[in-house]
Amino acid sequence: DGGITQSPKYLFRKEGQNVTLSCEQNLNHDAMYWYRQDPGQGLRLIYYSQIVNDFQKGDIAEGYSVSREKKESFPLTVTSAQKNPTAFYLCASRRSAGNTGELFFGEGSRLTVL
Amino acid sequence: KNQVEQSPQSLIILEGKNCTLQCNYTVSPFSNLRWYKQDTGRGPVSLTIMTFSENTKSNGRYTATLDADTKQSSLHITASQLSDSASYICVVMSEYGNKLVFGAGTILRVKS
Numbered sequence: 588d589g590g591i592t593q594s595p596k597y598l599f600r601k602e603g604q605n606v607t608l609s610c611e612q613n614l615n616h617d618a619m620y621w622y623r624q625d626p627g628q629g630l631r632l633i634y635y636s637q638i639v640n641d642f643q644k645g646d647i648a649e650g651y652s653v654s655r656e657k658k659e660s661f662p663l664t665v666t667s668a669q670k671n672p673t674a675f676y677l678c679a680s681r682r683s684a685g686n687t688g689e690l691f692f693g694e695g696s697r698l699t700v701l
Numbered sequence: 702k703n704q705v706e707q708s709p710q711s712l713i714i715l716e717g718k719n720c721t722l723q724c725n726y727t728v729s730p731f732s733n734l735r736w737y738k739q740d741t742g743r744g745p746v747s748l749t750i751m752t753f754s755e756n757t758k759s760n761g762r763y764t765a766t767l768d769a770d771t772k773q774s775s776l777h778i779t780a781s782q783l784s785d786s787a788s789y790i791c792v793v794m795s796e797y798g799n800k801l802v803f804g805a806g807t808i809l810r811v812k813s
Contacts, residue, residue: 591744593744622803627710627805628805629705629790629802629803629804629805629806630790630803631803632801675742677744677745679744689735689747689750690735690747690792690801692744692745692746693744694743694744695742695743695744697742
């Protein structure tokens with residue numbers, strides 16, 4: 588079945604460590620996104636990519652980094668520079684960034700900083 | 702400033718009852734509005750999309766309405782079921798840069 592796979596589902600990190608969240612899609616979508624979800628707030632855009640080898644900062648990119656070396660993959664690294672990384676992270680994809688098509692989401696990764 | 706406001710913040714209803722969730726937006730220029738359902742600890746799933754020319758759209762027991770003049774949308778759930786317990790998120794797309802603006806969601810709990 589086509590879809591978006593995020594891993595790991597749960598991740599614990601010590602302060603000062605970098606962690607990488609995986610996002611893989613087999614929908615043949617060009618555009619991929621990373622969002623952060625905190626209680627009582629709407630999803631906030633971290634980074635997005637419209638095409639391989641290209642990505643753009645979203646509204647809250649500080650302390651995060653991404654890569655888009657393959658169409659199917661868009662990993663997110665939460666660096667030690669991110670001051671409050673504990674959150675639920677959602678990866679999403681769309682056929683292309685310019686259309687009105689549905690945004691498909693992965694199941695999310697919950698990161699907790701100990 | 703582009704914003705999406707949802708109300709109520711949370712809601713508890715008895716199984717079998719109906720409910721209506723509200724979404725007000727200031728996103729301009731408007732392209733479309735989607736309602737998503739997010740089960741606890743899962744990713745959101747699209748329920749319906751509303752474009753400028755559409756007033757009402759149904760998806761099973763879910764009916765969405767859109768009033769583009771007042772910039773309001775509602776999601777009506779009929780004959781609620783326990784499985785309807787979730788967060789319902791309103792997302793509005795702006796034509797400028799295809800920017801998506803997310804509401805904070807309404808948490809619905811259906812109890813028996």
